[in-house]
Amino acid sequence: MTRSPVQPVGALAPLLLAPDSDSASAEDGPVLGVNRYLDVASAPADATHPGMTVPLAAPTDEVAEVWPADGPVRSGDHGGIRYAHSDRFLFCSARLPGSGSGAREVGRMYRELFALLARLDYPRLVRVWNHIAGINDRTGTGEETYRDFCVGRSLALEELGMLSDMPATTVIGAAAGGVELSLIATRGVDPVNVENPRQVPAYHYPSRYGRRAPNFARATYLPRHGDPAARGSVLVSGTASIIGHETRHVGDVRAQCRTALGNVELLVGPENLGRHGVDHAYGLADLRAAKVYVRHAEDLPAVREVCAELLPADGRVAYLRADICRADLLVEVEGVAT
Numbered sequence: 001m002t003r004s005p006v007q008p009v010g011a012l013a014p015l016l017l018a019p020d021s022d023s024a025s026a027e028d029g030p031v032l033g034v035n036r037y038l039d040v041a042s043a044p045a046d047a048t049h050p051g052m053t054v055p056l057a058a059p060t061d062e063v064a065e066v067w068p069a070d071g072p073v074r075s076g077d078h079g080g081i082r083y084a085h086s087d088r089f090l091f092c093s094a095r096l097p098g099s100g101s102g103a104r105e106v107g108r109m110y111r112e113l114f115a116l117l118a119r120l121d122y123p124r125l126v127r128v129w130n131h132i133a134g135i136n137d138r139t140g141t142g143e144e145t146y147r148d149f150c151v152g153r154s155l156a157l158e159e160l161g162m163l164s165d166m167p168a169t170t171v172i173g174a175a176a177g178g179v180e181l182s183l184i185a186t187r188g189v190d191p192v193n194v195e196n197p198r199q200v201p202a203y204h205y206p207s208r209y210g211r212r213a214p215n216f217a218r219a220t221y222l223p224r225h226g227d228p229a230a231r232g233s234v235l236v237s238g239t240a241s242i243i244g245h246e247t248r249h250v251g252d253v254r255a256q257c258r259t260a261l262g263n264v265e266l267l268v269g270p271e272n273l274g275r276h277g278v279d280h281a282y283g284l285a286d287l288r289a290a291k292v293y294v295r296h297a298e299d300l301p302a303v304r305e306v307c308a309e310l311l312p313a314d315g316r317v318a319y320l321r322a323d324i325c326r327a328d329l330l331v332e333v334e335g336v337a338t
């Protein structure tokens, strides 16, 4: 395959826009993908780009997370997996219906996604999102839906030798549907998966959290293509009030929010990135396009207050209603530090 010469490009980061801004942003430049978060009562817009459309419980912000491309894109559909790719990045999305989103189907979806990444030659994953309806509900066998999802994902990744190699990820609820997934992969650079010294790597969680541990890194550092010395992007996973492997501050949403943001601060700070061989430092003030998932409507004002104090005043923050992977977690935060 011919490749254009590698040229420096800006750090990869999304924009949070109004939910119908899909085509407007395309006029501004090429787009890799759009993840759209809508009130469950809103009609899903016609999606021109790959990406998830996630129905959420009211009241929720409605936003489009637009991932601009670094150059012209080509798009396609492979057996229901939608994708768009530039020379350097591939954005894919896939969906399982509510009636077929058990461990077996999740495993099959992951295998198909990896086959596509190999075929299109984007070997390095940068970011993954999964939204699961009824994430804390029980399946027919009595297992929690999230834990069942983890089994399917883990079995597929084990075959691929990827149990501890997955990038920044979010697995969180949705108000309807089955599973919505999107991911970003790259080639030509080596993304660095980053762990948090205050948290046990998720793939080492003890079995009391499920038969198969979750597979993700706390963050992924993406160097700039063609310019590794420049500041890249830190894609921060969905981060909650977990220290070691335990939930902290059960029942106290403000303390959970502070702890989650404290985890992000430590994760992207100079010492931690330095330990991972990354010579750049970030803080909460560098967090762009943050998404804050809040389990209960009545907690929204408190969460907004804590975030307003700790997140950059000029950055757009979306507050999204969603259930979280553990029933005792009330809030989760993600974003991209640049």
Ligand SMILES: C=C(O[C@@H]1C=C(C(=O)O)C=C[C@H]1O)C(=O)O
Binding pocket: 169, 170, 171, 172, 202, 214, 215, 216, 237, 238, 239, 240, 242, 325, 332
């Ligand atoms: C909040 C946590 O995990 C959540 C679940 C994830 C997964 O299963 O891949 C990834 C990030 C979070 O959305 C955590 O374990 O700290």
